[in-house]
Amino acid sequence: MKVKVQTLDTGKGGDIELNDEIFGVEPRADILHRVVTWQLINRRAPARAARERSDVARTGKKFGKQKGGGTARHGDRRAPIFVGGGKAHGPRARVFASSLNKKIRALGLKMALSSKAKEGSLIVLDNLDVKDGKTKELQSKLGGLKLGKTALVIDGDALNVGFARASSNLESVNLLPAMGANVYDIMRHETLVLTRAAVEKLEARFNG
Template identity: 30%
Template sequence: MPGSEAFRALRLLSRTSGGLLSGSEGVTRRCLTRSMVTEAQAQASSTSNPSTSAPVAPWDRPVQVMTYAFPSMEPARLVEYSQKQLQMPLRKDILHRAVVYEGDMSRQGTASTKWRGEVHGSHRKLMPQKGSGRARVGNKQSPIRVGGGVAHGPHPRDFSTELPAKIYDQAWRIALSYRYARGELIVLDNEIALPKNSTPFLMERILKDHGWSTKKGRSTLITADFDENLFDTMEKLKQYATIKDCSEVDVKNLLETERLVIERTALNRFFKWHSRDLTSKPAKARYL
């Protein structure tokens, strides 16, 4: 074995060198054995624990997003998100289905008219069929008479359509990914807040300085929580930007303006609310 041969060579060297390697033979053996064990452990650890700098697959690399501090817009830090959150491929068909679904869900469907059978009053014939020399008429509920019923008028109905929840969640992430790919998604590390005694001129100045005004297109500001002072101020600056609470945002709101200015907390809530297709577990087999 290599260990015994090395020990034999050391013993021969100690005899021929006249005490060059003086000392107890047991001490020499223990030192040599300890070094061999340490080397073996190092080799075992290197084989069992691979290097932490192993290459990451392209589909597993996180998306790094720079966040900014409001209102100075200085870079704050990098935040990592999954590719399934901010690097989804563009699917116009899914976006169209989501926008139509939201529009149908927002319709009240309360328009109502009365057909001739529902109009109040007597249903007798107004005049005899013949002998008057005038056109024949029926009762006063006829749709051709003033105050009569409405022919083929609207009645209360449900306009809502169905869309799978997983498809709707994908539409959310596709819209955010589309804005991120075009450089139109601005993530703020802190909340959008103004001093209590500030005037709308301050917010107008911030919008113009950062290019969020009408000169380069209107913007949509999305906050995590409702701030009455901020929302009242933005109500007077509708020509520059619109502001919404994260609970009021739809897929259509993510696509209708030139850019999105969103708080990091609100963005995390969106991903938490609309990731059901990523966290769902496969159906278990049923044994009869």
């Protein structure tokens, strides 16, 4: 698959040949759904348990008379109604984790990339150089690229410092290194922007 390489100045920077085994796979909704579900489950933090009556270190001795005190007949300081007492029916410790076959995860990422290429929502940039690292300057340049409402920009191993600084104030633009490319972030953005370095790293990631 041959794609035009653009620059931030909306000029053409030649062509690039994308590997059809990565960018030309027919997307399947069930595979993408499995990978996204797996990602979101593993993003959940573990649930912390609350201390119940058996976990609270307080005396179990009856602290008042059964009758004649004019109050309720309590027999245990660990009761939930007391400050410092154990919680009734509190949350239990849980770890939210899920596993998914590596081949399915890799296939899901290929399908996410292919989906953007098939929709025409994939843009390849020569580089992300922004001279002064100014948001206003970058915003005017991105306007010519027609990125839509949201865009995910993926760079090579290291992020371009100037672009990262300039795009940090743009809510519609998110930046990731090639190692951080994932199905969920790709699918939830309207446009996917890859640099030449990102294309090389992604192709090496699947071929290596």
